[in-house]
Amino acid sequence: MENATKPEAGAGPGTKPAIELVEQDGEVTLSIGGEQAMQAWERDLMWAGADMLCEYGRDFYEVGLGLGLSALRIATNPATRSHRVLELFDEVEELFRERHPELPDTLSIERGDFFQRIFELPSQSVDGIFFDPALDMEVWKDEALWRRTMPEVVRVLRPGGVFIPFFSTKPELRWQYLPHFREIRVVRHPYTAYDTTEYTHGTSGDAYIQCFVKS
Template structure:
């Protein structure tokens, strides 16, 4: 089997903007802070033990770990370089925060059933992954299995007012909050650089 080359990963700080770039693409930017914090705060309403997919700049990871309700928070990150950049900026981490390495679409099958109260999902994925219906059909039942009753799955915010088809068939209770946002003028991954963003919270009944 041919091994895929590792993407180039760099933290770009220029003209007051902070961008995590993976494979030449904008994976995350610092302007997202308030939206990431709002997502993290919502997650922490639902329990004490949490799991996060995708470390990024660590904005949500630190917010979740530092919430008084949080007993444990584990972050799964695919790329070692992303973790290295994060640790360089944050050498002292909360004691309840653990960072693990791995591919979520393989790792999720090994997670214990009903072991977490909430999962925040914000990995850097290629478009071919986002559009792979068979992959999501295999993966999302595992996410539901891992959640405790009443637990929640919160993906990263959307700047389009529509529920994500990848997750919708697997949950019957969905909470949506609307938040204003202003991105950088150079931001490429939102629908416009200002407007409304939508945080979607899918709850296991």
């Protein structure tokens, strides 16, 4: 059964999953804990979300480096002054830097756990947050965790700033974020995944980018 969210990959605090970049039959997959965390076919959707983010300011924060598709897109946007990326795993950054040894001056990568770091970020310090971490399904289902965390996300955003999570292939607003924003922008994009992709609702169709705006 296909997942309603992207994906069950990743790990909870204190664990160390196996991380590798799998390139086979023209497909590129970042594997974390034996699960598909991200694949290269996502590029156009990640770019669309990144471009949307950059409409709302010039200082940005991203959670989850992955293949770096959105990180590089945001950092090289002419509007961007600064883009910080929070990544939990050393190996993910190492794989990224092997493929991209020279990074834009606007881009910096830091290590940490989002559910701790968000409480440390200054209030009204960024114009947008792009959210694409690999998390266990137990984390996605932890209602108390999201009730504690999302008010901090709103606090960190400047007025008019946005929170953009990774795309969904199911046309429904995510309950984790919905109670904390009054304005939500949704844009539909077609997509075609790999035949081997496990974390989408089918391997082609429509994907939805959800942009939550701080009033």
